[in-house]
Amino acid sequence: MNYPDKIELVLTYKHDPDDTDIFTEKVKAERVGEYYKLVQVPAFAPNIAYGDIVKVEVDDGEFHFDELIEESGFSVVQIVIWKQESKYRIISTLDDLGCGVNTNVADNYLVISVPSQLLYQPILSFLLTEHSIENIDFRDCRSKVHASNL
Numbered sequence: 001m002n003y004p005d006k007i008e009l010v011l012t013y014k015h016d017p018d019d020t021d022i023f024t025e026k027v028k029a030e031r032v033g034e035y036y037k038l039v040q041v042p043a044f045a046p047n048i049a050y051g052d053i054v055k056v057e058v059d060d061g062e063f064h065f066d067e068l069i070e071e072s073g074f075s076v077v078q079i080v081i082w083k084q085e086s087k088y089r090i091i092s093t094l095d096d097l098g099c100g101v102n103t104n105v106a107d108n109y110l111v112i113s114v115p116s117q118l119l120y121q122p123i124l125s126f127l128l129t130e131h132s133i134e135n136i137d138f139r140d141c142r143s144k145v146h147a148s149n150l
Contacts, residue, residue, distance in 0.1 A: 005031045007063045009038070009056060011045040029054070037071050041076060041113045046141050049074040049114050050100075073116025074144040074145045077127065079138045081108040086135040090148035097123055 009029040014022055025044050029036035032053060041050045048054070051072025056063045057080065077099075081087045086105075091101050091110065100113035114123060120142065130136045142150075 003031060003056075007031075007034060007036060007056070008117075009054070009066045010062050011042055011048065011077065012064065013045050013047070015044075015046075029056075036063070038072075041074075041100065041102060041111055043102065043109075043111045046139065049076045049141060049143060070140075071143055071145075073143045075114040075120065075141060075143045075146045076122075077110075077112035077114065077138055077140040079110040079112065079127075079136050081110065081136055082107065083135045085132070090130060090136065093126060094123070097126065099123065114143075114144060114146065116145045119149065121150055122149070 007029050008026040010024055010026055012022060012024045025045060027038055027041060028040040028050050029038050029041050029087055035053050036056055038048065038050055038052050038054065042048055047085045049072055052068060053070040054070055055066040057066040081090065091103065094101050098115065102111040105111055108142065114120060127136070127138050131138060
């Protein structure tokens, strides 16, 4: 099969391992040899990040995530904003810390991309503080680079 240089990659996952509900989202990816590199941050998927190299499987003309080949070192944080008045301060702080912030998913939902060269501890401390004062809830998918430097 002739694989295109750019694809929309279908990511399939469960939010809760005990639940039967399956969710999907599509992200952009570009071919790198026989694999694909994510060039878009997943908004909901819990196990993959911007820049990761993945193997794909084609099913009925769609490209589906098959397995992670090489981790990029980027981490992803998914944030639900509980107090809207804190939203722009949170975005500004994360931006100042060097994170990429996607605000386009939903009004109370942020997707944060944390480059591998950033120290994760200041970001985590900020998130934990915001969580403790009930401004946010969050879930993070830490890369091996970030997980090993905490």
